[in-house]
Amino acid sequence: SQTIHQWPATLVQPVGSPLSLECTVEGTSNPNLYWYRQAAGRGLQLLFYSVGIGQISSEVPQNLSASRPQDRQFILSSKKLLLSDSGFYLCAWSRDWVETQYFGPGTRLLVL
Amino acid sequence: DAKTTQPPSMDCAEGRAANLPCNHSTISGNEYVYWYRQIHSQGPQYIIHGLKNNETNEMASLIITEDRKSSTLILPHATLRDTAVYYCIVRPPMNTGFQKLVFGTGTRLLVSP
Numbered sequence: 001s002q003t004i005h006q007w008p009a010t011l012v013q014p015v016g017s018p019l020s021l022e023c024t025v026e027g028t029s030n031p032n033l034y035w036y037r038q039a040a041g042r043g044l045q046l047l048f049y050s051v052g053i054g055q056i057s058s059e060v061p062q063n064l065s066a067s068r069p070q071d072r073q074f075i076l077s078s079k080k081l082l083l084s085d086s087g088f089y090l091c092a093w094s095r096d097w098v099e100t101q102y103f104g105p106g107t108r109l110l111v112l
Numbered sequence: 113d114a115k116t117t118q119p120p121s122m123d124c125a126e127g128r129a130a131n132l133p134c135n136h137s138t139i140s141g142n143e144y145v146y147w148y149r150q151i152h153s154q155g156p157q158y159i160i161h162g163l164k165n166n167e168t169n170e171m172a173s174l175i176i177t178e179d180r181k182s183s184t185l186i187l188p189h190a191t192l193r194d195t196a197v198y199y200c201i202v203r204p205p206m207n208t209g210f211q212k213l214v215f216g217t218g219t220r221l222l223v224s225p
Contacts, residue, residue, distance in 0.1 A: 043216050088153075103158075104155050106153075106155045
């Protein structure tokens with residue numbers, strides 16, 4: 001069966017510090033991968049998606065970037081965090097565009 | 113993307129059926145209806161999806177009206193662990209390449225003893 005991991009589970013970072021969140025998927029190959037952000041009390045916002053290694057599409061302009069160095073690894077980064085980057089970050093995978101997306105446990109980020 | 117409308121909150125007694133409605137009056141003929149739920153501080157969990165016919169799995173049943181303008185997610189015997197926010201999502205046509213899932217604010221279901 002497939003599993004998706006995210007770490008860390010929680011993170012408190014000062015404004016201006018860098019960020020690196022990692023997501024890995026097990027039990028499948030060449031998945032589509034997604035990064036979402038959920039602000040407090042809000043719905044999910046798609047940030048990035050990837051169809052393969054090195055292929056990243058951005059949905060909204062922002063202070064964040066994404067990379068996919070390996071088939072089942074998806075990384076969310078920032079060089080300098082802003083207060084507005086606080087939120088719940090979720091990674092998801094699917095077999096292809098038409099298939100169901102499955103979400104990881106999430107990383108809760110608090111920027112102070 | 114077709115929009116969905118859900119009540120912001122619902123209550124249900126433990127052991128009773130929870131019926132969560134969703135309106136999607138602008139849905140097109142080849143768009144699927146998906147349901148996810150999100151338990152507090154966890155990632156969304158896929159529940160079920162359907163196109164035209166009613167669907168049932170080990171978690172829930174999905175009833176889609178004949179005109180497809182609304183649907184109901186049914187949890188037949190709600191437990192305290194079913195307390196969560198439930199999202200109804202209309203999935204864009206499958207043959208048009210990537211289309212993002214649009215999560216609204218969902219229905220907050222509270223199951224009480």
